[in-house]
Amino acid sequence: MRAIILAAGKGERMRPLTLTTPKPLLPAGGRPLIAYHLETLRKAGLTDIVINHAWLGEQIETQLGNGTRFGVRIRYSPEGEPLETAGGIARALPLLTEGGNDWFLVINGDIWTDFDITRLSPPDDADALLVLVDNPAHHPDGDFYLNDHGQLSPDGPDKLTFSGISLLHRRLFDDLDDAAGKLGPVLRRAMARERVHGLHHTGQWIDVGTPERLQMLDHWLRQRPGTP
Template structure:
């Protein structure tokens, strides 16, 4: 299975830190956030990683190269000229690099200890999401969960972690243009084609300078 790291976002909420550095290169502990993902993916058995890049994306390519120094193969889906295509559009553009089999996607701006499953089987579904308990910044959650089936409406909703397994067929009708993932997910949820697992481990959305500081303070205090 191949993996994709979404790393093309502008990181507006991270300004001014992202004025001269793409958000995935911001450091957590002693290394760039995106490098945590690359090394964890390798540890979990992933050998090929696709990274989409836009805002200052050349700096990510310069930092990671072709991945050989980390023991993986890295390919880049370049959105620098078009501008970031958002999640669904970015995945659609990267499909020629991802192939015809199930693939994993992880947001480049999260930090977690989830063990990515290189052998995950979607069965007859089009997507499987990893959900987490709601953080302070998203108290109302995103999706409901009934056993393994994801619901759009529910008395209680969990937060989408930014980690998911996808069948490329889910993106058949997506244009290679700016397009968000949430509406596509909701459409397929209505058709009962999306499942999920609730993950109770360590997970953080590193979306603001304050959250980055909090996670780094924890590193320094350990």
């Protein structure tokens, strides 16, 4: 199975930090944010990784290279002007599904988590498996409802927040191209067919979307034993 790290956003909420540095390369705990994902994926056995990029994307390629020093193989899906999430995945789909692979892992480049990727296994009766987390203070209403059977729906009591980590099947993108827009509507259409499952992660997770949350993560990581 291959994985894609979504790293094409302009990081407008992170300005002025992202005026000269793409958000995935911003440091936390002495390392670029994206380095944590590369390590997590490698430890989970996912060593064939695609990274899409747009804003200052050449810096990402220069710093990460082909991935050898991280113990992985990195290929890139450049976008020029940033595409929305579903469009970016659709453009990268040939890299993710070559050789007949149907499932691939997607992870947002602007999160940090201790989620164990090995917990994910492609479901037999679904087109997507999403990792959900408790609602953070900045997103109190959540995104999706996880029922007792592990299925997701757009509405329901006590909705949870989509973590930005998912397993997706290639058929979700049938008849879609890089103008597909955001991933949310694609997932909601699949939910209407009862084809999306969910998994609740109760451990550490942070959406590193603002300078304040980046600073908070940096401070927390530097307090952890073994952090450089």
